Amino acid sequence: MALPKRRHSKSRRDKRRTHDTVAQPAVTTCAKCQATVAPHNACGKCGYYKGRKVDHTVKEEQKKAAQR
Numbered sequence: 001m002a003l004p005k006r007r008h009s010k011s012r013r014d015k016r017r018t019h020d021t022v023a024q025p026a027v028t029t030c031a032k033c034q035a036t037v038a039p040h041n042a043c044g045k046c047g048y049y050k051g052r053k054v055d056h057t058v059k060e061e062q063k064k065a066a067q068r
């Protein structure tokens, strides 16, 4: 099996690891029900996006519970 000829320096190792961190997921709050929502996505709780109902799969009772 091939082996590296020289050991990489700490600096080179650490430079490689600068990209190893996991970025925090971007989150916003729903303007209607204040639930945590991914940006540019319809709210999963009340089905609203930019003040307009877009998700018709959300049931009315769920919507009412979200408004409370």
Ligand SMILES: [Zn+2]
Binding pocket: 030, 031, 032, 033, 034, 035, 043, 044, 045, 046, 047, 048, 066
């Ligand atoms: Zn909502």
